[in-house]
Amino acid sequence: xxxxxxxxxxxxxxxxxxxxxxxxxxxxxxxxxxxxxxxxxxxxxxxxxxxxxxxxxxxxxxxxxxxxxxxxxxxxxxxxxxxxxxxxxxxxxxxxxxxxxxxxxxxxxxxxxxxxxxxxxxxxxxxxxxxxxxxxxxxxxxxxxxxxxxxxxxxxxxxxxxxxxxxxxxxxxxxxxxxxxxxxxxxxxxxxxxxxxxxxxxxxxxxxxxxxxxxxxxxxxxxxxxxxxxxxxxxxxxxxxxxxxxxxxxxxxxxxxxxxxxxxxxxxxxxxxxxxxxxxxxxxxxxxxxxxxxxxxxxxxxxxxxxxxxxxxxxxxxxxxxxxxxxxxxxxxxx
Amino acid sequence: xxxxxxxxxxxxxxxxxxxxxxxxxxxxxxxxxxxxxxxxxxxxxxxxxxxxxxxxxxxxxxxxxxxxxxxxxxxxxxxxxxxxxxxxxxxxxxxxxxxxxxxxxxxxxxxxxxxxxxxxxxxxxxxxxxxxxxxxxxxxxxxxxxxxxxxxxxxxxxxxxxxxxxxxxxxxxxxxxxxxxxxxxxxxxxxxxxxxxxxxxxxxxxxxxxxxxxxxxxxxxxxxxxxxxxxxxxxxxxxxxxxxxxxxxxxxxxxxxxxxxxxxxxxxxxxxxxxxxxxxxxxxxxxxxxxxxxxxxxxxxxxxxxxxxxxxxxxxxxxxxxxxxxxxxxxxxxxxxxxxxxxxxxxxxxxxxxxxxxxxxxxxxxxxxxxxxxxxxxxxxxxxxxxxxxxxxxxxxxxxxxxxxxxxxxxxxxxxxxxxxxxxxxxxxxxxx
Numbered sequence: 001x002x003x004x005x006x007x008x009x010x011x012x013x014x015x016x017x018x019x020x021x022x023x024x025x026x027x028x029x030x031x032x033x034x035x036x037x038x039x040x041x042x043x044x045x046x047x048x049x050x051x052x053x054x055x056x057x058x059x060x061x062x063x064x065x066x067x068x069x070x071x072x073x074x075x076x077x078x079x080x081x082x083x084x085x086x087x088x089x090x091x092x093x094x095x096x097x098x099x100x101x102x103x104x105x106x107x108x109x110x111x112x113x114x115x116x117x118x119x120x121x122x123x124x125x126x127x128x129x130x131x132x133x134x135x136x137x138x139x140x141x142x143x144x145x146x147x148x149x150x151x152x153x154x155x156x157x158x159x160x161x162x163x164x165x166x167x168x169x170x171x172x173x174x175x176x177x178x179x180x181x182x183x184x185x186x187x188x189x190x191x192x193x194x195x196x197x198x199x200x201x202x203x204x205x206x207x208x209x210x211x212x213x214x215x216x217x218x219x220x221x222x223x224x225x226x227x228x229x230x231x232x233x234x235x236x237x238x239x240x241x242x243x244x245x246x247x248x249x250x251x252x253x254x255x256x257x258x259x260x261x262x263x264x265x266x267x268x269x270x271x272x273x274x275x276x277x278x279x280x281x282x283x284x285x286x287x288x289x290x291x292x293x294x295x296x297x298x299x300x301x302x303x304x305x306x307x308x309x310x311x312x313x314x315x316x317x318x319x320x321x322x323x324x325x326x327x328x329x330x331x332x333x334x335x
Numbered sequence: 336x337x338x339x340x341x342x343x344x345x346x347x348x349x350x351x352x353x354x355x356x357x358x359x360x361x362x363x364x365x366x367x368x369x370x371x372x373x374x375x376x377x378x379x380x381x382x383x384x385x386x387x388x389x390x391x392x393x394x395x396x397x398x399x400x401x402x403x404x405x406x407x408x409x410x411x412x413x414x415x416x417x418x419x420x421x422x423x424x425x426x427x428x429x430x431x432x433x434x435x436x437x438x439x440x441x442x443x444x445x446x447x448x449x450x451x452x453x454x455x456x457x458x459x460x461x462x463x464x465x466x467x468x469x470x471x472x473x474x475x476x477x478x479x480x481x482x483x484x485x486x487x488x489x490x491x492x493x494x495x496x497x498x499x500x501x502x503x504x505x506x507x508x509x510x511x512x513x514x515x516x517x518x519x520x521x522x523x524x525x526x527x528x529x530x531x532x533x534x535x536x537x538x539x540x541x542x543x544x545x546x547x548x549x550x551x552x553x554x555x556x557x558x559x560x561x562x563x564x565x566x567x568x569x570x571x572x573x574x575x576x577x578x579x580x581x582x583x584x585x586x587x588x589x590x591x592x593x594x595x596x597x598x599x600x601x602x603x604x605x606x607x608x609x610x611x612x613x614x615x616x617x618x619x620x621x622x623x624x625x626x627x628x629x630x631x632x633x634x635x636x637x638x639x640x641x642x643x644x645x646x647x648x649x650x651x652x653x654x655x656x657x658x659x660x661x662x663x664x665x666x667x668x669x670x671x672x673x674x675x676x677x678x679x680x681x682x683x684x685x686x687x688x689x690x691x692x693x694x695x696x697x698x699x700x701x702x703x704x705x706x707x708x709x710x711x712x713x714x715x716x717x718x719x720x721x722x723x724x725x726x727x728x729x730x731x732x733x734x735x736x737x738x739x740x741x742x743x744x745x746x747x748x749x750x751x752x753x754x755x756x757x758x759x760x761x762x763x764x765x766x767x768x
Contacts, residue, residue, distance in 0.1 A: 031461035038453065130547055140499045140549035141477065150485040227452055228481045233474055234448040274450070275442050275457065 017166075024158045033158050037226060039267040040161035041219050046247035046259035046266075047168040048215035053245065054254035055181060056208045057188030058107065062118030063244045065102075065125040066095040066213040068236040070220025075142045075230055076135060088221045095217025096210040103209040107202060110191065119238075126236035141231025144224065157226050164222060168215050173256055175211075184208055188254070216244075250298050252311030261310050269294065386431035390701065392417070392691065393440040393458035394468035395479065400446025401580065402472045404605065404635065405680050409471050409494060411673050412684025413439060416692070426692050429699030437692070444470060448478035455482035464488065465701050466691055469510070471680075473497040473550045480508045489694065489706040493687035494680075496629075496652075499549040501730040509710050509731045511687050511720065512652055515550055515602070515628075519557025521737040522600065522626055522650045525752045525761075527568055534763040535597070535623060538566070542573035542596035542622075544587060544611075546603055551576060554602035554628055572596050579604060584611045588618055602628035609639045616643040623764030624648060632740050632748035634676050646765040648741045649748070653679040653720060656750050656758055657738070662719040686719050721756070 024033045045067070052058050070091035077087040106117045129136045136142065147153040175181040183204045186194035195201050224230045234240075247266045252258020273290050298310075306312045394413060397406035417439045420426060425436035440462050444451035451470055458464050459482060467483050469492020470476055476495035483490035484505045496512035529535045543558050545551030555574065562569035573594040577587055588611070591599065599622040603611060608627040615625075630636065631647035655666045655677045665685060669677040691706075693715055698705035715725040722735040739752035741761050749759040 031457050034453065034456045034460065138549075139474075139547050139552065140497070141474075143477075143481070143503050146481070146485050227449070227478070228485070229478050231448070231474060231477070234478065239447070271453070275454070 020162060021159075024155050033154065035268070035271055037154075037158050037161045038271075039264060040158075040165040041223060042243070042247060042267045043165045043260050043263040044161075044168045044219045045216055045244050046251070046263040047165075047172050048212040048219070049244040050248045050253065050255075050259040051172065051175065051184075051212040051215075052205075052208050054248055054259070055175065055184040055188065056205055057254075058205060058209075059115045059245070060118045060209075061115055061238075061241050061245070062120075062122035062125075063212070063216055064236055064238065064241040065122050066099060066216035067220035067223070067240060068125065068129060068232070069095045069098050069213075070217030071224035071230045071235040072129065072136055072142070072220075073217070074221035075144055075224050078144060078225075079142065084225065088218055088225075091221035092214040092218040095220070096214040099209045099213030100206060103206045107205045107209065122236065122238060122241055126232050129232040129236055136232065139231065139233075141229060141234075144228040146228060154226070157222065160222055161226075164215075164218060169256075169260065171211070171215070172259075176256055180204065180207070185254075246295060246299070248309070250295065250302060250309055252309030253307070255308060255311045258309045258311040265310070266295070386428065386433055386435055387701065389436050389438040390426055390428075390466075390695065391438050391440065391462060391464045392466055392468060392688075393442075393455075393462055393464035395442040395444040395451050395454035395458070395470050397446035397451075397471055397475065398441075398443035402446045402475075405471050405494070406443075406446070408678065408680030409684040410441060411669070411675075412493075412681035412686075413441065413468055413688050415669060415672065415681070416685045416688035420689075420692050426695050428695065428701060430701070439468075440464065444475060444479075446472070446475070448475055451475045451479040452482060455479045459483070459486045459488055465703070466490070466695065466706055468492065468684075468688055468691060469494055471495075473500065473548060476500055477549070480505065483507050487707075488703055489691070489710055491687050491691045491694075491710065493683035497549040497553055498732075499553075501732040505731065507707055509690075509713075509727050511683055511690065511725065511733050513733055513735055513737060515553035516557040516560075517734070518629060518650045518737055519554045519600075519602075520561055521739065521752075522628075522648075523558060523561035523569070525648075525650075525739050526598065526624060527565070528752070529624075529761065529763045530568060537568050538570045539568065539623075540570050540572045540595065540597045542591045542594050542599050543571065544573075544575055544577055544591070544599075544601045544603075546579050546607065547576040548579065551602045558600060577603075577607070579607060581607065581610070584614050585618070588615055588620065592618065592620055596622065598622055598624040598626075600624075600626050600628070603630055605630055605633060605635055609636055612636075612640055612643055612647065616640075621765075621767060625765065626650065629679075632742055633678055637742060637747065642744070644742050645744050646742060646762055648739060648751075648761070650737050650739050651679050652737065653682045654738050654740055654748070654750050654756075655682075657719070657721065657756055658758075659719060659723055661717055661723075665719050682719060686725070690715060690718075690725050 020036065023036050049060065049063050052060055073091040073094040074087040077090060078084050102121050106114060106121065109117055130139055175184070183194065183199040186197065186199055187201050187204060191201050220235060223235070243266065247262035248259040249262065250265060251260065251262025302309050306316065396409050397403060398410060417437050421436045424434035427434050440458060442454040442458070444454050455467065458467060467488055467490040469490060470479060471494035473495050476492055477497070477500050480490065480500060484507050487507055490507055491509045491511065493511040495510055496515045496518070498514045498516060500508065501510060526535065526539065530537050530539065541558070541562065543555060545555045559571065562571050573591050573596055575587060575590070577584065601608070601611065608630045612627070625646065626648040629649060629651050631644070631649040637644045665682060666677040669681055690713065694706050694709040694713060695701070697709040711727065713726055717723060718725045720735055721738055724735065725733060728734050736753060738750055738756055740748040740750050743749050743759065743762060751757050751759055751761040
């Protein structure tokens, strides 16, 4: 029975992946291709944040700095003649090193103190980018060259986003089942107890932050190459940090699939609702900000009733159905 | 050996010698001609495909978020222009020899650059627009103009003046706002004219502050370039940027106070200008000239500040008192429709849409490249903009004049410069309260 369920899950996953891989082939240059890229990007950011915030329990409000560092590293290097593809891993490495730079002192802080410090790091980095005009273009930002065949170029980026998402998911799954992952879970539950059991909490947290920073940095790099224009207000904007937190919390913080689900809901619902309007009794309601109401309501409900998010809710529902089936099977038939 | 065909007698007399062959030849020629005519007419039918039901124009505006107020004005202007053209039956497109109505698709980008880019992607790839109208504010326009450029869709905006938008070598982007650098230079030229009239001393000690955006930097560059060119007239004693949406300008203003400046020249958005001027008044700072660049004379600022807004000078792309009949007609119609004073935002939005419609008409086609070429060659007379003429430089940006106005007590904003549109004398230096 377990084997059948497992095979069913694998087949479902394969089906979804094949469907996603075929979207740009069927509808090349369509809006779904663009939406797909953004969704993969946000899934990556959500998974990356979950490594630090979900697995290790370190709530970071400054993750956007890695996104910005990645975006700027790629843009600056590309504009100075470095091959575009080579800038992608370099962007990840730069973000990881930046994570080491501020993670080393800040990760010694615990709980809300760490969170407050990350807000400071985020804002300080944005101001730095704003004022290093010769390097970053300052407030005017950096514009990247438009490729000759833009449709082919964007077609390629869809798959880059797709593979980045897959890679992030595999890394997250591997960590979850590793000694390192168990160490992170232990830190989340009780840092002192984890240290007493031999877990080097600071090293573990720094490593998790660097890994997370690498993925977010690569995401920032792809974003810059895809949008072809970046400025500090966008790639270091605080709202991006909030989004990175919101997605895993809605989906299920500390779980494998929660950040994926949260990011899909975040991106797709927002996109579909944003351009809709509702006609009720002669009044037209624009639903442009409606998604915020949906997220707000979801957040309140999740924090109150199911801290493991939508994934936790789905698991609870699944268990209830199983129990109901078992109970039904055990009832003796009469007559 | 030739074979003679025998025809009935009745047929023969009408036929000349060798007549049968000729008749057959004539029939063949006729049939050929008929075929040619039919082929031609069917080819003609292919050459003139049926006209589309509507011309789809799209735009994403900041209708919520930081720039919601300005975005709302732009929405009014676009909708008014579309309504006007549709009342005439639409835009005349020569290719179809008929007027085609316009459908405007407007989205809200929430004042967010990534959303703005996504919405322009959606307009091009999902809504399949024929052409695009611009959004509002330099950072958003700088981000989303990448989309029309990469998909080669004609795009006109009336909400982005920063030179950075037009300095990228883009071919599909056009703008109806003259550069911010020119705005700053116009302000300095006006100050020089006041010096020449003996109203202001030389050299004038100037303090400048600018929002930390490319818009602000253009303003700073214009002022500094002019000051460097005329050291006998201007001395810069203070020069600092500030963040958009700051909650307190007191530390900045304390430094300005210490600089002992004669003139206070700032590039700021409405909300920042209100807070800055309020705090400046509370601190009791006095300057002979105060300007917030393109802001300072809007109704929102006058309402918020009351008498503290008096004598502020603003340099702008448009003013409701411009002495052109078409501008007056716009003001009348706008104020009747929306019950709001006509300010530059809806005026420029309205004219931006009209310029795009004119380009489509000139192109005589809905072919995007032809519309783009018509925009590049545009020379529209009888416009409501300053100088009544719209044309674009090689970078896609207009280069017309600015107007200067000043809030005068009991009169509101009055046009004071240039002379050919002035309706009053500027009060300089500002009377001490």
